[in-house]
Amino acid sequence: MSSLSNYGQVIAATTVALQSMLAGSPFGLNVTARSLDVARTGVTGSSINLFLYSDSLISYREASAQHGPSRVIAELRYLVSAFAADIEDTDAASHRDFGTAQAAIERHPVLTVPVTASEKLQVWLTPSPLTTEVLTSLWQASTAPLRVSFAVMASFTLDTTERVTKLGTIRDVVKLAGAGAIAVFSGTDAGAKAAAAASAASELGKALVTVGLESVVASSPEETDATLDRLFERVKEEGAVLLVDDADAVFGVRPEELDPDDPYAAIDVGAVLDRLGNAPSVVIIALTGVSGDELADRARVEVRFPAS
Known part of the structure; x- marks a missing residue:
């Protein structure tokens, strides 16, 4: 099991795996993983952008553990935003990609994430509630125009040996x-x-x-x-x-x-x-x-x- 000591690597691997899943067959989306203000830099055609906007760690102790927390549940929250190919979005491409991305996550609620050459991690994908206030604050902070978006939570369990x-x-x-x-x-x-x-x-x-x-x-x-x-x-x-x-x-x-x-x-x-x-x-x-x-x-x- 991956441990808290390589949490950063696990986050990066989860982002890449989610990006690959959305970009692969049969979904075939054009997917980036950038900050909101540069999501469209160098991109042609409609696209989906993954923006990691928060994470949380929840420690717990297994029944067999005697001293301190032995596991931690990590929850990553991504803003998934759809971008049109042009300003008019005449063919509603952003809406199509928005729906395709949502459907892809519903169809693949468990993501197998290669963390290293020999280690894989199971990550659960769940649609995450996204209030208008949170959505608006994210876009305002980026100074980028508001785009049609939804949120997804990626959760997984890590060992906390190094922590305790x-x-x-x-x-x-x-x-x-x-x-x-x-x-x-x-x-x-x-x-x-x-x-x-x-x-x-x-x-x-x-x-x-x-x-x-x-x-x-x-x-x-x-x-x-x-x-x-x-x-x-x-x-x-x-x-x-x-x-x-x-x-x-x-x-x-x-x-x-x-x-x-x-x-x-x-x-x-x-x-x-x-x-x-x-x-x-x-x-x-x-x-x-x-x-x-x-x-x-x-x-x-x-x-x-x-x-x-």
Whole structure:
């Protein structure tokens, strides 16, 4: 899922996709996406212009989320205006294009928007109420003559991981102290992450137990539970802080469609994190990249390490 961090790219991609839909078969409209005062610059024949005049973001928290908003609904409002080929508009071309554009949006209420080469986003198109006052103020602000127009709202959902991540320092990890508190160490400097984990454990007066994913998850939920039971017993006996190293394959950002050959494809990441939340010590999860949704929601603090 696209995230709030690339909101600008998603807006641009949505505008381009809407423009392409109206310009493509069977509608074949001449479509621009400009400010109202220059909508007709260099354009011949009748045309439709898309003008993004407002947006809003509505945050919400999913039932599985424990800390802050996990998703945001974005609503983009476009003014869709029809322009005649000439001043007289003798063949009512602007009215024809106006109706064609309205019909196109009614017939295609869901727009598939390519955000990147590998990521697509579903966008819902809905006619949006447009009062005379709003319509008039938009055209007056542009100092352009009023044109026949309607509004459409494009809405989609974004992930807000970056918005709710709690960035901190090693001192913030030490302050966690309590059992089951989860911290994230992210970045490419493996040595710095290991040294920082050892330092945090020392500050807490504890040893450090470092394990890989094979000591945390297994091929089935039952085996994973048994694996974690053994790990927790070891951590408890040694009075240690737990470091799960090189954990991107499970706790990092994962593709929406997992490779069937991925050994971790069947892992319920949220369930594993819930279990780690019952660990007898602070848990540090080390990643090279970005936290996945479930980890970002449960982590109490993230410490980022620059590239070596």
